[in-house]
Amino acid sequence: MSKRSYALILVILIAGLTLAACERSASVSPVATSTASGDIPFPVVTQSQIMKDILAATQTSGAMSGTITTGSLPGVATSTPAFAFTTATPSTGMLVTPGTASTATPQPTATPTKIVYPTPTAGIPTSYTLQSGEFPYCIARRFNVDPGALLSANGLSTNSQVSPGTVLNIPQNTTWSYGSRALKSHPASYTVAYGDTVYTIACAFGDADPNTILAANGLSSGTVLTQGQVIQIP
Secondary structure, three states, rough: OOHHHHHHHHHHHHHHHHHHHHHHHHHHHOOOOOOOOOOOOOOOOOOOHHHHHHHHHHHHHHHHHHOOOOOOOOOOOOOOOOOOOOOOOOOOOOOOOOOOOOOOOOOOOOOOOOOOOOOOOOOOOOOOEOOOOOOOOOOOOOOOOHHHHHHHHHHOOOOOOOOOOOOEEEEOOOOOOOOOOOOOOEEEEOOOOOOOHHHHHHHHHOOOHHHHHHHHHHOOOOOOOOOOEEEEEO
């Protein structure tokens, strides 16, 4: 056998021994070394922790975009989220069409009924129609006429009964001469009693005129007075 053959065999043996030594070194577990008391070991990130971090980052990104998605990562259990973000669709606003404003037709104003107020009797009338509650002596006081002359002008006596509606002739050249014509002082306020009329009230005051009383209180002819009503006697 030549020297070259011996050299080749030697090289093969050395290579085989070297390979065996490498395999043996790789199969031997490294000797654990103790960490000195008080030192903080450097954290070692495992594969499962890496997978969890990736999953958490994926879910956070999905939440920020409005939708949570889950992926299938090897070795990591996934769960379906209990909620999902929805995007509200803006509703179409109501279109208001301006209409023509209605114009109210003015209603005609009702013309108030004109109230005719009586005017005070001017001077001494030539005749007068008696009203309910009036009598000749009341008329003589009112118009400043002598009562005897009034009775004589109408063919009456002190005992005559005169009914409402009787027309009396009023003498023009006589005057009242039996003391004061007024029976009650006035101007004054008067509270209407049961059965009172403007004519009986005028006679009660003596020289008061019923037309003047009606005008002073804004009352029309024929107004019915009510018990307790307060009127002014001018």
